[in-house]
Amino acid sequence: MTFSATTVLVLALIAAVIFAIGIWAYSTANRLDRLHVRSDQSWHALDSALARRAVVARSVAIAIAGPMSDPASADRAKLLSMLADRAERASRSDRETVENQLSAALSAIDIAQLRPQQVAELADAEARVLIARRFHNDAVRDTLALRTRRPVRILHLGGTAPLPTYFEITERATPAASTGLDVDTIRTSARVVLLDDDDRVLLMRGHDPETPDISFWFTVGGGVDPGETLRAAAIRELWEETGHRADPDSLRGPIWRRVAVFPFDGDLIRAEELFFALRVHRFEPRPGNLTAVERRSITANKWCTAADIVALDQSGETVYPYHLDQLMSEAAKVVSTGTDPEVRSIR
Structure with a gap:
């Protein structure tokens, strides 16, 4: 059985296309795997930053609930402590809601009542959450941009890994502004x-x-x-x-x-x-x-x-x-x- 030059050329082109698709699929799958690892790691970093903020929020609650505090401050301290506890125990699906409630409670605190070092700790905790959230959302954006491409979906290059999700909470860019400190x-x-x-x-x-x-x-x-x-x-x-x-x-x-x-x-x-x-x-x-x-x-x-x-x-x-x-x-x-x-x- 012999093949004409045209047939050989066509078969060679088909093989080349299949090979190119295979190389592209392999490299894309590897890239997607790295993006999934990145989004997982960024979530763990964000989770740690949120956990630290909850610890700092609890210490702020203790500070404003001192023996000389007024009833309003005592109520705010109680709410802050409760939300910090809830944030630490919240499931991933409820985390955004609880963390936003904690952000709102922190915004209501008059941090002029706090020692400068405690103001710094709170500002540092909030800054770390801000940075970690942005890194996480950047990782999610890059992962979704590749996962949602039609060829990637058709070839199931994402496997069974769940789609990562954004995490949106309220940010305070200058958490110490109300104290008058620069x-x-x-x-x-x-x-x-x-x-x-x-x-x-x-x-x-x-x-x-x-x-x-x-x-x-x-x-x-x-x-x-x-x-x-x-x-x-x-x-x-x-x-x-x-x-x-x-x-x-x-x-x-x-x-x-x-x-x-x-x-x-x-x-x-x-x-x-x-x-x-x-x-x-x-x-x-x-x-x-x-x-x-x-x-x-x-x-x-x-x-x-x-x-x-x-x-x-x-x-x-x-x-x-x-x-x-x-x-x-x-x-x-x-x-x-x-x-x-x-x-x-x-x-």
Whole structure:
């Protein structure tokens, strides 16, 4: 049995088309699987952020239900506590409704009654919910955009995985506005995880000028000036705070991203912090050009091991970012391999 050249050509074209469809279907199914994993992970992150907000809401309820509170405040505290409990126990189908009720209850609280640190905790919790919700909805949008395409539906490339769903709750962009405190919603900070040859990290000890009795430790770094790049800001802050001059190309990263809300010098600051990693030979830090506020608030520095960081936390002097003792090995690996990994969020 022989085939004409035309027949062979047609069969070859059909085989090529089938092969191309197979390759497309395989790559699309893999991409869809990754999108489903992303939407699942983003939901878990949102769930954690909502759970933390419920914990903070309960602490706010306790604060406003003190012995000197009026009946109206006591009623609001009772409602807030009840909604926080309900939010923690709600099923996925009821979660939006309950979380929106909790958002409304939080909006009704006069946070001028709260301590500045508690205001910061509430603002931080709400900021994390806002960010996590947006990441989740972005993941859902991308997954649905691919899942709902006709070829994907015809070939059942989504398998039996359920369709992800959006999560919509009320947002308060400036949760501390009613207190009269200035909330800086656009501040970006560049920070440096500075490691020596023994993998010790350089930390600065400081305090809020308005609460000098409460000290904490933090990595080198600070705010990015207008028109300045993250890398340039990190190099500048490194010299200003330690006197060390570094080559911008020697920085690795950013490796981490942290959203922080905190009171400082009478203001409530919301900052997005991006962390670089850098290895240097150990040196004795001598500030190059501290600002007036930094001269009042930075009191010491120390090269710390992971055990040192744990000891500082246990002594009551918090180290930022949280869990830095566990993160140091990741920073050390980055500077050792000389790679710039994908930025990931930390606390």
